[in-house]
Amino acid sequence: MEILLEMWAFLRVRKRFWLAPIILALVILGMLLFFAGQAGVVAPFMYAL
Secondary structure (H helix, E strand, O other), X not given: OHHHXXXXXXXXXXXXXXHHHHHHHHHHHHHHHHHHXXXXXXXXXXXXX
């Protein structure tokens, strides 16, 4: 949780609000890959990424 607060403080102070959607998309993609890897079906294809 502290990382999110620091990231938000960085975006607010530096006026880099355009980075927020990119960071959010990367976090969602990472979570999707993590949970898909748990299923085992996608595991062989994750090495290609």
